[in-house]
Amino acid sequence: MPETVKKRHAAHVRDVLADGSAAARSALAASWKRSFSWYGLNPEDMTAPRVLSERELLDARERIEPLLDAAQSTLDRLFLAVGSTGCCVLFTDRQGVPVDRRGADVDDETFHRWGLWTGAVWSEEAEGTNGIGTCLAEERALTIHRDQHFHARNTALSCTVAPIYDHQGRLAGALDVSSCRADLTEGFVGLISAAVVDAARRIELEHFRRMFVGARLLVVEGTKHGGGVVAVDRDDLVIGATRDARLNYGLTDARLAGRLHVDELLFPESALEQDLLHLERSGVQRALALTSGNVSAAAKALGVSRATLHRKLARLGLTQRR
Secondary structure (H helix, E strand, O other): OOHHHHHHHHHHHHHHHHOOOHHHHOHHHHHHHHHHHHOOOOOOOOOOOOEOOHHHHHHHHHHOHHHHHHHHHHHHHHHHHHHHHOEEEEEEEOOOOEEEEEOOHHHHHHHHHHOOOOOEOOOHHHHOOOHHHHHHHHOOOEEEEHHHOOOHHHOOOEEEEEEEEOOOOOEEEEEEEEEOOOOOOHHHHHHHHHHHHHHHHHHHHHHHHHHOOOOEEEEEOOOOOOOEEEEEOOOOEEEEEOHHHHHHHOOOHHHHOOOOEHHHHHOOHHHHHHHHHHHHHHHHHHHHHHOOOOHHHHHHHHOOOHHHHHHHHHHHOOOOOO
């Protein structure tokens, strides 16, 4: 990279950071501020990402192995969709370390040189603003395109990333599609973003299914967080929920451990109350019908006092015949 380009990028970063309100207005500026102020990084840094030892990488893979196994077919399909366009696919752990990747042989040398390889550390703390690290720091899907990176060295990269959550709704890693192509258009980046988010959700669902083998999986309607999936046992008790389902229904590990019936989850309390009221009204009406409207006889059939039945009739809006 020419020295002038490096200096110009670093100057731009510092100009933005000098604006005290920039971080409040821009998520990118907030990430740059974390990179500079929290982590003490220098935007002019041209050092390649740190790479884990073979033993450290093996340990990282083992920690995420169930989720990684569930991801394999989806990683293959995603690479088939984007690999011919000069992109590679990275699957990372929650520390921002790629533990698996897909790439074309012809591009491997380039990607290896840039650190888009297994074992490289792409946390925001280590590399400043970048697709993988910032996605994990902010827990949201995003694209960091070229000079949006903090380090000048990384400004040739375009990285589109989505977070991945495990079967307990915990952040577990990220799915990344990266490119070094200078001609990558904004429109194509948008298509990549949609594909990455969809692939991340497929990986989560496959992992969830494997973790609850034998349970019934129910897709629940969403609100703000887009629904989700819950696992239900043979007694209709909810034994698991994806992150979206947890967010939508306020589900915690403690609540799931408390023998939560699926009806409590799927039917709002007001609707459940209406159902119970309907059942109660039907029961009283049936008792009155069988006793030809005789309140005393109906009360006896229902196992309540005559005064209690009169109160029920008033509450339920039923006409007393006698």
